[in-house]
Amino acid sequence: MKGIIFTQFADFISERFGLITWQTILDNTALEADGCYVGTMTYPDHEFMQLFGAACSVSERDGVQMQIEFGQWLFPHLLQKSPPEVRLIDNLTDFLFSIDTVIHVEVKKLDPEAKTPSLQCTQLDANTLCLNYLSSRSMGYLAQGLIEGAANHFKQVISVDVTPSESPEQYQLKVHLL
Ligand code: HEM
Known part of the structure; x- marks a missing residue:
């Protein structure tokens, strides 16, 4: 998965639930990149799924609801970066x-x-x-x-x-x- 999806997800969670929540998610997943994602790089899909799963647990949202809310938030950000x-x-x-x-x-x-x-x-x-x-x-x-x-x-x-x-x-x- 492209780094841009990781960086946007970090921004979404920090904006909606606070920076401390994002830090808790990073601590709970203990992934190699430790939150230092670069938009142009590519990272394993399973790392995104781990962050996403941890975000659902910490914020007590189900996966479907979280995907919908992230997508609604993401659209204007992707459009801004579009060709x-x-x-x-x-x-x-x-x-x-x-x-x-x-x-x-x-x-x-x-x-x-x-x-x-x-x-x-x-x-x-x-x-x-x-x-x-x-x-x-x-x-x-x-x-x-x-x-x-x-x-x-x-x-x-x-x-x-x-x-x-x-x-x-x-x-x-x-x-x-x-
Ligand atoms: C309503 C419009 C759009 C829909 C429904 C849509 C749908 C999706 C979905 C569901 C994904 C997640 C990956 C997957 O499911 O395999 C994705 C990935 C992506 N989309 Fe779109 N998209 C839309 C518009 C855009 C726009 C405007 C851009 C322009 C920058 C864009 C760029 C990307 C990129 C860079 C990825 C990540 C690919 C990767 O990880 O390798 N999308 N899109």
């Missing part, structure tokens, strides 16, 4: 269609080490989009939070239904434009 063509997109529907075809493609051009999820988007009817999440990281609810963060950015009211599948790597996300 210029991404920041030109001016509505939620175009943005969601662009995740797989432009956004994560540009991310990987700039950093070939990035391993982004597949998020194929289709239009079910005038007001419903369907995104099929596929990734070994199993973070479908982080995708939900990011989509909600994007909707907030574009001032589009939505509701999202997430359906897990038999495989932990796959989720279906239905986005209703309200």
Whole structure:
């Protein structure tokens, strides 16, 4: 997982629960990097999962709720760091269609080490989009939070239904434009 996700998670936890909570999480996990993550570096996925699990225990949040809240918080921070063509997109529907075809493609051009999820988007009817999440990281609810963060950015009211599948790597996300 890219260091940027670690540094953003550290900022999210420190902002929402306080620096002491983040320090407790680092103490509880005792990982090699000891919180000194660099955005451009890549770290093992399991280290992120350990930090995430410890954060859920310390803050008494369940994993689904924490993924959603982190995603909502993360969106504006990722957008700020996005390539210029991404920041030109001016509505939620175009943005969601662009995740797989432009956004994560540009991310990987700039950093070939990035391993982004597949998020194929289709239009079910005038007001419903369907995104099929596929990734070994199993973070479908982080995708939900990011989509909600994007909707907030574009001032589009939505509701999202997430359906897990038999495989932990796959989720279906239905986005209703309200
Ligand atoms: C609504 C919009 C977006 C959604 C739903 C989305 C979804 C996700 C998810 C769920 C992950 C976690 C990794 C995984 O599940 O495999 C991820 C990783 C990532 N995304 Fe996106 N993303 C969005 C927008 C963006 C934007 C605007 C950027 C621009 C900088 C971006 C850059 C990244 C990067 C750098 C990673 C980490 C890849 C790695 O660890 O190797 N994403 N994205």
